[in-house]
Amino acid sequence: MSADPSSLADSLPDGMVVTDADILAGYRQDRAADPTAGTPLALVRPTTTEQVQNTVRWCAANGVPIITRGAGTSLSGGSTAVDGAIMLSTEKMRDIAVDPATRTAVVQPGLFNAEVKAAASAHGLWYPPDPSSFEICSIGGNVATNAGGLCCVKYGVTTDYVLGLEVVLADGRAVRVGGKQLKDSAGLPLTKLFVGSEGLLGIITEVTLRLLPPQGPASTVVGVFGSVHEASRAVLAVTAEIRPAMLEFMDSVAINAVEDLMRMGLDREAGALLVAQSDAPGAAGAAEVEFIQKAFESNGAGEVFATDDPTEGEAFTAARRAAIPAVEKLGSLLLEDVGVPLPSLPALIDGVAEIAAGNRVMISVIAHAGDGNTHPLIVFDPADPDEAEHAQVAFGQIMDLAIELGGTITGEHGVGRLKKGWLPDQVGSDVMELTARIKQALDPDGLLNPGVLL
Template sequence: MASVQLQDLIATLPAGAVVTDPDVLAGYRHDWAKDPGAGTPLAVVRATATADVAATLRWAHAHGVPVVPRGAGSGLSGGATAVTGGIVLCTERMRAISVDPVTRTAVVQPGLLNAEVKRAVAEHGLWYPPDPSSFEICSIGGNAATNAGGLCCVKYGVTSDYVLGMEVVLADGTPVRLGGPRLKDSAGLSLTKLFVGSEGTLGVITELTLRLLPAQPPLSTVVASFADLDSATEAILAITAALRPAMLEFMDSVAVNAVEDELRMGLDRSAAALLVARSDAPGAFAAHEAELMVAACEKAGAIEVFSTADPEEGEAFTAARRFAIPAVERLGPLLLEDVGVPLPRLADLVSGIAGIAERNAVTVSVIAHAGDGNTHPLIVHDPADAEQTARAHRAFGEIMDLAIALGGTITGEHGVGRLKKAWLPDQVGPDVMALTRRIKDALDPTGILNPGAIL
């Protein structure tokens, strides 16, 4: 029966859009989170247009077949984990873009990579700010689905701050347009915001209208190393109290040494922490902000502070921070966290994570978008070692418990997905969970959209 139903879908879509080859399906079973519970899909649909997505969802809705939306597969929370017998609906082939320099907007399809959007708008002297560390491999649709942030969001905000409108296909296959190229629009409920960050559980985004900014001014960069974590967090609080940096990033000793092993930049291997901060204030103000950041680091007891207005030097340190996760991953497979806390509790979070790592006898490297309190603890473990894996997963849960206890969040930008949903009720409470379920049931009454994610 399933094969007959699938033939109906194949006949509806363009030739080659539906893939059933087992070897190909294997590559679509999970995202970077490598969820061990990933199922084997019935098929992968490689959509090329909104019509393909709508037809797939109409078919799935009629037959009660689960659908897992997927972009580039770079997610880190199990949001694109395949369901056995379901469809993986992939938007990687939806890659159109048009830029309007007058309104400073771009209309993009979800399969474009974040870096490709940045390059396309830069040709018009414009800038799309959200910049996840994985910007070269993550899709703009996936960014919207998880409300991704990045290194510059301490000053410029996250994806939801730049989505003015969208086309989204609902669970029954109905395409709807929300918002548009208007910088101010208060007509009706804020439905666009509802879908950004919904992780494919409410609809499938097939087009985005993005707000753009003028090209970013030249940046000044400050790099400081610290002998202990307390001094580094003291400097972070001092910097954010004095100004809003364009970037303020943190790497602990494990990350510093992992990056140095690969890039050989001359980073201080003895440092307990490294801060990379940047200013893009106009003209001489950038130098002034750099001086303020240098002074804050020195007052906090930095071992060494380096400041430069040279673009290449500054970008080299930024690239080192972006490389931290793959560098640490070379130490062993990772369980990746994404917890955040209010800035005054950052020191408590970092020290608490160190205690959790020690109690569970696992290596946990902490990197962070320190300026907004969003940390990425990276738990190194060997999946082939059952006892070590158990300790790693115990540490994973304890870190989320700690973040919640400190008034924080279990995810700042990666999404809840499947890996973190058990902790969501502890953060938001039963009333918010019930409200979330009511919204989900209203928009997806048969529950076919990304079942198992978030709820």
């Protein structure tokens, strides 16, 4: 017999524990839309660390699993509901305090990435990590998956900005690791252990983030290529010499889908589009822009456009951010985020095209090309069993290809539930055993996010 959530409700403020079936239905799936999602026993939306602790202690005492959910934007099924589990949503944990003296922000996990950026900007500071979904994804989810984004080629990913955490462990204890100090070698690097752990080791209730001075004005260079192979070679030419502030890739399917959505005059005949930016100051920036232009031209770009106008530059950045929702209008998506060492980028992009042809499915490739992180988007009709099967086969073959090329099955979305079958092939049995031992040490009853990663 399942536990009665009314006893949990007694220990929390009125209305915090929700059992209404219609509301629970809205929390079954995340952005990955896993059709096998279960139904939660109850939804809990705490506002404080203490309320999270009460929930975790009740779950530990009753043997009830906990799925932690941020904004529900996971693309790997990391917050898919499990039958009989508590769905703990951090959406109402939204406090933030910016400290200009230390250039830090102390943030609860439910705040959106964009809201953290805005709060930092109000104090003349900048929070760099910028997933394409920055307006709707939460900081807690960003930390749980070590999210990246468009500017990470130069400025790094989430883990590079997490200085400290407050984490509720599986037994209900709240621990603090790290802090506002920029350097700290005291003990094991436990902060790094929790970043990217996908809710398996504890529930993050507070994050201390490092902030930077504001980014300088950026110049934008756009290259239009006849083929994805030419564009991928141009990426290597740029990154061999400089580290741009952004270097993004879109194939012809994405270009046309975005043009359908935004009507901004993109070349529908192009095989690929590269959008690069330099934010280096003065003469150094001008030199970078000139270098990028020449790299694009010498690798087959039929048209190269450069601008210092921030509005024009933002328009192309917005076009790249819109690629996934634009392609999604063509059908249901299986979303990948495989990555490879940069020299293998052309082989990965060419290989994805071969996989698409071999399985007779449409695969659109967009990419944070400057760091080798690609997003192959498999478009299919789930009502067509044959097409759905081919899509699943292609999904696995793309991960196999990334591993074969010395890369990763996930650059920033996390393993979640959708990719865990391929994780042993990437990391090996010894690493899987070590991972399981760490999980056992921190969550011996296996109640935190069961079904993810392991």
